Amino acid sequence: MTQSMKTIALALVLIAAACGGSKPAASGSKGKTSAMDAMGLTPPDSPWEAMSVADREFYMIGKVNPIMQELFAAHDAEEYGDFDCVDCHGEEMREIEFRMPAPSMYIVPPEGTPGHRGMLSTFPEEVKFMQEVVTPGMGKLLGIENYTCAGCHPSEAPKRKKAKKAAAPKRKRAKPKG
Numbered sequence: 001m002t003q004s005m006k007t008i009a010l011a012l013v014l015i016a017a018a019c020g021g022s023k024p025a026a027s028g029s030k031g032k033t034s035a036m037d038a039m040g041l042t043p044p045d046s047p048w049e050a051m052s053v054a055d056r057e058f059y060m061i062g063k064v065n066p067i068m069q070e071l072f073a074a075h076d077a078e079e080y081g082d083f084d085c086v087d088c089h090g091e092e093m094r095e096i097e098f099r100m101p102a103p104s105m106y107i108v109p110p111e112g113t114p115g116h117r118g119m120l121s122t123f124p125e126e127v128k129f130m131q132e133v134v135t136p137g138m139g140k141l142l143g144i145e146n147y148t149c150a151g152c153h154p155s156e157a158p159k160r161k162k163a164k165k166a167a168a169p170k171r172k173r174a175k176p177k178g
């Protein structure tokens, strides 16, 4: 092998290692290149709205997920040591084609309701982290201004059904105003 071929081969090995999605991340992730340092909270090259689903998935894998892994682990390494796609998209993510907000996510009640006050007293730390880090961070990564909780969390309970019907068609009923 020539020197440059060796360099490329090594780079490919490193990339393969970095992309080993199913492998658990090494526990002491210090010393690894930080995704945040390498890429930062910057928007995609082309507007999110204009990206194909395939490009969006690629962007999630290459940038959103690794950066969010770092943010969540920095917040609570024990709880979020193995943070991944599924934490935002839910177990059913492939069935629902990564649609957001995932119906299985924690429901954030509308502001001003007793439910919202209950959330604030039950999850003060989580809410602070969500407000100060996660929500603005996601907005920056997508290049979308005023990103809200509703980007990831449903704001009302899904219709309860005991038997899970596979991919129930969306209701035709108009959404409630506001």
Ligand code: HEC
Pocket: 053, 056, 057, 060, 061, 064, 065, 068, 084, 085, 086, 087, 088, 089, 097, 098, 099, 100, 138, 142, 151, 152
């Ligand atoms: C921190 C939360 C978070 C993580 C982690 C995350 N995503 Fe996402 N993803 C989102 C949000 C939010 C959207 C929707 C953005 C919007 O349109 O407002 C999205 C959108 C997508 C879309 C586009 C769906 C569509 O139809 O437009 C795909 C595909 C996707 N994610 C795949 C993945 C994969 C694969 C991973 C893991 C490698 C991942 N995501 C990790 C939050 C996350």
Ligand code: HEC
Pocket: 087, 088, 106, 108, 119, 123, 126, 127, 130, 131, 134, 135, 138, 148, 149, 150, 151, 152, 153
């Ligand atoms: C980019 C996606 C994203 C956004 C935006 C977001 N969250 Fe979250 N939120 C998450 C993820 C991921 C978790 C952890 C889920 C888990 O434990 O697997 C979480 C957890 C929570 C929890 C803890 C729930 C529990 O059962 O432990 C609360 C409360 C919460 N979020 C509230 C909010 C509020 C309020 C906002 C808006 C200010 C918000 N979130 C915005 C992704 C998001």
